Amino acid sequence: MYKRVLLKLSGEVLSGEAQKGFSEEHVNYLIKEIKSVSEYGVKLGIVIGAGNLFRGRDFEGLRPTISDQIGMLGTVINALYLKDRFENEGIKTVVVSQIVTLPSVKLINYDDIDLYFDAGYIVIFAGGTSNPFFTTDTGAALRAVEMKAELLIKGTKVSGIYDKDPKIYNDAVKYNVITYDEAIEKNLKIMDTEAFSICKRYQMKILVMNFFEDNNLLRAIRGENVGTLVIPSK
Ligand SMILES: Nc1ncnc2c1ncn2[C@@H]1O[C@H](COP(=O)(O)OP(=O)(O)O)[C@@H](O)[C@H]1O
Ligand SMILES: O=c1ccn([C@@H]2O[C@H](COP(=O)(O)OP(=O)(O)O)[C@@H](O)[C@H]2O)c(=O)[nH]1
Structure with missing residues (x-):
């Protein structure tokens, strides 16, 4: 069983695919999945995106430096929302970030x-990388390295990494295991190249898995065969 894990979730986990805002059904599902692992004492960091609110590229006509800051603020909104929902369920949660000063957000201090x-807290890292032009996948890679995670789990809406986008191509073939170099060379767009590169440099294992399958998070953390594992060499 992995004991120290960084979980990256797209903002759409809170709203449902291609939806906006917060869906009670999806948030309750997320709480259930997180509860199932927090009971095992896993040291869990979470990086949440903001696709349920806005992504920088949604704002046509704005400079990316501004629209991406709006996107990053969205990740703080999601983090605070989750903190409160988690705590209502007895899951102790702290939100850390470098980009905002708010009473319920702590400045990241790695000490x-x-x-x-x-102390049994889940740590939600809000604000992505703190820089425009990046994504929360890259933020997740950085935070995984910084928190010395054993595994970075990308919980998404497909079952793993395929040789091409399975949402577009019916004949896409799933990998069980793939190396960082293969993922980068084949330009498999499930994560940014930046995120793969950071993980490669620090040998951070990645697991890409379907977050919307019941108990998949727990199975992944138990080391069961779910999703696609990205490792240094086969
Ligand atoms: N090679 C690939 N293998 C798996 N999924 C891929 C691949 N290329 C593109 N995708 C797409 O990447 C998406 C990953 O989305 P995700 O990162 O979770 O959300 P977001 O788009 O919000 O960042 C999947 O829905 C899938 O359709
Ligand atoms: O390091 C980062 C992370 C995120 N963003 C902005 O925040 C938005 C939301 O992040 P992301 O698209 O990764 O969310 P997800 O798709 O995972 O929900 C992005 O579109 C960017 O505009 C950014 O500028 N820098």
């Missing part, structure tokens, strides 16, 4: 991350 984990 404190272990204290939070040891």
Whole structure:
């Protein structure tokens, strides 16, 4: 069983695919999945996107430096929303970020991350990389390395990494295991190249899996055969 994990979730996990806002059904499902692993004492970091609110590219006519800041603020909105929903369910949660000063958001201080984990808190890293032109996948890769995770799980709406986008191509073939180099060379667009490169440099194992399948998160953390594993070499 993995003991230290960074979970990257797209904002759409909160709204449902191609939807906006917060869907009670989806948020309850997310709470159930997180509860199932928090009971095992897993030290869990979460990076949440903002696709349910806005992505930088949604704002036509705005400069990316501005629209991406709006996108990053969206990840803080989601993080605070989740903190409150989690805490209502007895899941202790702290939100950390470098981009905002708000009473319920703590400035990231890496000396404190272990204290939070040891005290049984889930840590939500909000604000992506803190820079425009990046995505929360890249933020997740950075935070996974910084929190010394054993595994970065990307919970998404497809079952793993395929040789091409399975939402477009019916004949796409899924990989069980793939190397960072293959993922980058084949330009498999499930994660940004930047995210793959950071994980490659620091040998951060990645698991891409369908978050919307019941108990998949727990199965992934138990090391069961779900999704696609990205590793240094086969
Ligand atoms: N090679 C690939 N293997 C798997 N999924 C892929 C691939 N290329 C593109 N995709 C698409 O990437 C999407 C991943 O989306 P995700 O990162 O979770 O959400 P977002 O688009 O919000 O960042 C999947 O829905 C899938 O359709
Ligand atoms: O390091 C980052 C992370 C995110 N964003 C902005 O925040 C938005 C939401 O992040 P993302 O698209 O990764 O969310 P997801 O698709 O995972 O829900 C992006 O579109 C960007 O505009 C950014 O500028 N820098």
